[in-house]
Structures are given as structure tokens and as C-alpha cells.
Amino acid sequence: MKKNKREPWLKPRGYIHFTSKFDLKDIKQVKFITSYASNPISVAKHPFSPLIHRPIIARRYKVTSIDSLGKKKRAHSFIDPETGKRRSNAKIRHIYYSTHLDAFIYSYYCQKVLTPLYELRLSETPGLSNCVSAYRKIPISSESEKNKNNIYFAKDVFDFIKTYGDCVALTFDVSAFFDSLNQKYLKKQWCNLLNTKSLPDDHHHIYKSLTRISYVEFYTVLKEFGIKSQYWFKNKKHVRFCKDADEFRRRIRNRGYLKTHPYRVKNMPNEYIGIPQGTPISAFLSNLYLLEFDKLIHTKVEVKGGLYRRYSDDIVVVCKPENVQEIKDYVLDIIKNKFYLKINKDKVDKSEFTATEKGVTCDKPLRYLGFEFDGKRTLIKPASLSKFYRNMKRAVVAQANKAKKGKYPSTSRMYKFELYKQYSHLGSKTKGRKRNFYAYAKDASEIMQEKAIMKQFSRAWENLMTEIKEQEMRLASIYKHIE
Secondary structure, eight states: OOOOOOOTTOOOOOOOOSSOOOOTTOHHHHHHHHHHHTOHHHHHHOOOOOEEEEEEEEOOOEEEEEOTTOOEEEESEEEOTTTOOEEEOOEEEEEEEOOHHHHHHHHHIIIIIIHHHHHHHHHTSTTGGGTBOTTSOOBSSTTOOOBOOHHHHHHHHHHHHHHHOSEEEEEEEBTTHHHHOBHHHHHHHHHHHHTOSSOOHHHHHHHHHHHSOOEEEHHHHHHHTTOOOGGGGTTOOOOOSOSSHHHHIIIIITTTOOBOOOOBOTTOTTOBBOOOBTBTTHHHHHHHHTHHHHHHHHHHHHHTTOEEEEETTEEEEEEOGGGHHHHHHHHHHHHHHTTOOOBOGGGOEEEEEEEETTEEEESSOEEETTEEEOSSOEEEOHHHHHHHHHHHHHHHHHHHHHHHTTOSSOTTSOOOHHHHHHHSTTOOEETTEEOSHHHHHHHHHHHTTOTHHHHTTTTHHHHHHHHHHHHHHHHHHHHHHHO
């Protein structure tokens, strides 16, 4: 007998929260979650719990200055010209985790209630569905059950440029996207989607839980419960931070760890912006927020024979050279004045492509969704490749340090399985496929029919072996010294 497939919105979440997880193998628990999340009366009265906030920091090695000879200098930090203080180039994403029952409610309303209505709205405007790529399931083809990913979305743009002739690609990046969404406008769009003048009680309660949040810092919780590291949870059967509501009140609320809504507009006490990034419904709401924006830009660009695509807050427009300034000004104007968001003018990149008898050339490669396209070749973005090798080196050192501390049966050798799994062609198998960054690059090479991508990884195995050998020699010298 075939096992019944679980509903997509009933997705298990592995993180630890204040309340316990649900066992989705238990039919009774699944029935409870389904009946509870799909009942508007229950949802309208549901006590949404505080979120757990965890900042995700990604270090960035960026250009900080250009000397007199035009040579670019890169660093992980820079001197702020306004304050004179050194600031990090790191990008910080503020992620908020909801309790497991809250997450199921968000997920049900996102996938079963709101998404079908949103998809219907997209279909009302010809070609609009192709413009919005992020946070949606878009099949590769009508016969395929697999969905498109970044590789396909980037390829669509690059293929368009190859056949379009002389053109210019403009890329825009919305500043602090989730943190800047105007809550009143979001509520208006939510009502428009439901075709109501005001939100029904259950929808309004969900809206309030996302716009008037309370939260606790992740590392504060770890400290309170005496947990030294996030890795403490690995392979443990610990299912929740607090045993019950009383312990939550005693150890979290009464000790002043709860923080209130961080999105109040400066000098405007009654104005709020932003929604928490990380809940199962947040990504959908960001698409809903820009539905009218997508319509306007798509229509504006399509009339002039161009291409418009948006992946979350990354926007790309391909148009004729004579239309560049008009379209650029139009995007910057309406995103600010109609949708209350901001695009840094200095971060609007422009790549000019010229069609010649030998193919397409450009003055500056187009960087989009982790790829770099110069008219002839498509490559993995250099920054992503550098990050891959940096992470590889750190992982080898970490494994060597574990061996040094005697965490493996044979302390004279490094435990290499994890390294091979993460950083080589051997990969890690998920559903019969090898899944790591190397495997992703191989997929990109095949889908885009670009051999140059795999050439970027031609020394990956050699570099991994070199790093491992260096650490093994270091360990050998340590053991020899101890003996």
C-alpha cells in the first residue's frame, strides 16, 4: 500500500521553541492540527506566542576604496564617512521563529487560503505570473512535477538578453525589504485579495500577530537555560525550552526578556512598518505587498518590448538603451511614493549589452541570483565561489581541531566523511541525488549548458586534499611532540 502523502502545509520544523513539537506520524495530532488551523473561530481566538529572534550574520568581503591607480581595495569593514567609526560590511538578516502550532496556522492560511487567491490575481494579467519568481512553486514544464529554482530564473533572463539585441539590464535592490513594508498598505492589499472592506476576525488576528509582535533573543534563551551552544541540541531529544506556561512566565516574561514590536517609525508613534522575516507566511505577504507594483512595472516594460523579473527584493529590467532613464526613474519614483519602500540609487547597477556578428558583448557583467553573465559565458558569482573555498578551509580546520581533542576513535587521523559530503563531488545524497554547492554548480552547468561553470570547480578536490594534508601534518607534529 502507498503511504498517504502529507499536505504541503503540514511541514515539520526541527527547531526548538518554548512549546513542544508535534509528532506528525501520530494521526490524532495531525487531525488536531488540521481541524484547529482550518477553523476560523479557533484561529480568531488563538493565543499566538512570542517569537524567538536570531540574527543571521553573513560576512562580506567588499570594495571599500579605490586608490589613485584605480586599484580596488577590499575588506570586511570600512570607515563610515559620517561618523568616522569603523563598520562591518556584514549583512545581517533578522529571522524570527514562531512556535510550532503558530507556524502550522500561518502555513495553512498561506498555502490553503491566500496563495490560491494570489495566483488567480496573477493569472488575470497576461505574463505577470512569469515575473514573480520567489516563494512560489513554478513547474519546469507542464509535464514535470519538479519546480524551477534560481538556476532557471537566471537562465530565463540571460536567454532573453542573448536574443534581444542591443539592450541594457538594470538591477535594483530594495533596502531592508521585510523591515520596511508599510503595515497599513499591507492590510489594504490583504483586504483587496479577499475582496472585503475589512479583514475577517481570523485574518485580522493573524495580521495583528505579525504586526504587533513580541519576541525573545535566541542567545538570551540559551543563557537562561544554561545551554552553551546551539549545537547542544544535535542528536538530543530535547523538545522544548519550557515545561509549561508557568515556567515561561517565571523564567522569560517575569525576568524582562520579552521585547516589543521593533518596527515603529521614527518621530511617528502611531505608524508602524515591517513584518518579521522567517514565519511561514512572511514571504507570501511580501509578494502580496508588491502585487500592484509588479503589475505596473510589467506593463510599463512590456509595452516597450522589454523584460521584468523580481525575486523577492532583487529586481531586474531588460530594455532598449533609449528607454533606460525613463524606466529607471519610474521604478525609483513609484517604489518610494506609492509603495513606501526605498532603493539606494547608488546600488542600481547597469550592464549594457551589444549584439555583434560574433555574439553578444557587454561593458559590465550582469550579476543576478548568484550568477554572472557577460553575454557569452555564465559563471557562478566570484563572491560565492570565494565563500565556498573559505568555508571549506574553515571546515577542515574545525575537523582537525575535533581530532585534536580526541573526539574521534582514531585521533591520529581526521574524520573526513563530513568534508567529502559538503565540499566534494562525492556529495551528500538526498532522495538519491548529490546535494551540496558542488552539486548545485553541476546542475547549473547542465541546465544552462555552460561548461565554464564546472571549470570554476576544477581544482576543488585538489584544494580540499591540500587543506586536509596540511592539517594532518599539523596533527602529526602535535602527536609526535606529545609522545
